[in-house]
Amino acid sequence: MRCPFCSSEDTQVKDSRQAEDGSAVRRRRACNKCSGRFTTFERVQLRELTVVKKSGRRTPFDRDKLARSVMIAxxxxxxxxxxxxxxxxxxxxxxxxxxxxxITSDQIGELVMEGLANLDKVAYVRYASVYRDFRATQDFEDFIVEEKLAAGESSPDEEE
Structure with missing residues (x-):
């Protein structure tokens, strides 16, 4: 593993343990050249994924990009x-x-929306606003009413 500080390839694993959720191995490393310490995570990858964009362009799947978009929401x-x-x-x-x-970008977006809906409703709406390209406040209102109807809740008009 290359040191992120000095780019030396002479690094050593000092400690290994499972990450909190058990889906990765967390390794503490030290550089033998500059003595810098850093952490790496090792995850199982079942297959190489390629994202097919709406334009037809193909790019390698990037877990970090997915995580960044979720963290913004x-x-x-x-x-x-x-x-x-x-x-x-x-x-x-x-x-x-x-x-x-x-995999299509739509598949990724729908899975993220499903996950966020179960995790945090505000983050879910935030993500939807970007994913579904909301242009006006009416888009937010329409989306929320649609979600309430899908969940079996009554709309504001029906409550009067």
Whole structure:
């Protein structure tokens, strides 16, 4: 493993243990050249995934990009990071076990929306606003009414 500080390849594992959710191995490493210490995570990857964008362009799946988009939606929501990480790992596991190495950006978006709906409703709406390209406040209102109807809740008009 290359040192992120001095780029030396002479590093040593000092400690290994399971990450909190059990989906990764956390390794503490030390560089023998600059004495810098850093942490790496090792995860099982079932298959190489390729994302097929709406434009038809193909790019390698990037778990970190997925995590960044979820973290943006989760900003200031007070949900434990372990629960967010479990949700992200669950989405990745579903994608890897789908049997296809080509996945669409829509598949990823729908799985993330499903995960966020179960984790935090505000983050769910935030993510939906980007994923579904909301243009006006009416889009938010329509989405929320749609979700309430899907959940079996009555709409504001029916309550009068």
């Amino acid at each position: 989760m900003q200031k929501r007070g949900v434990e990071p372990e629960r967010v990480e479990q949700m992200i790992s669950g989405v990745v596991r579903q994608l890897e076990s789908s049997g296809n190495s080509d």
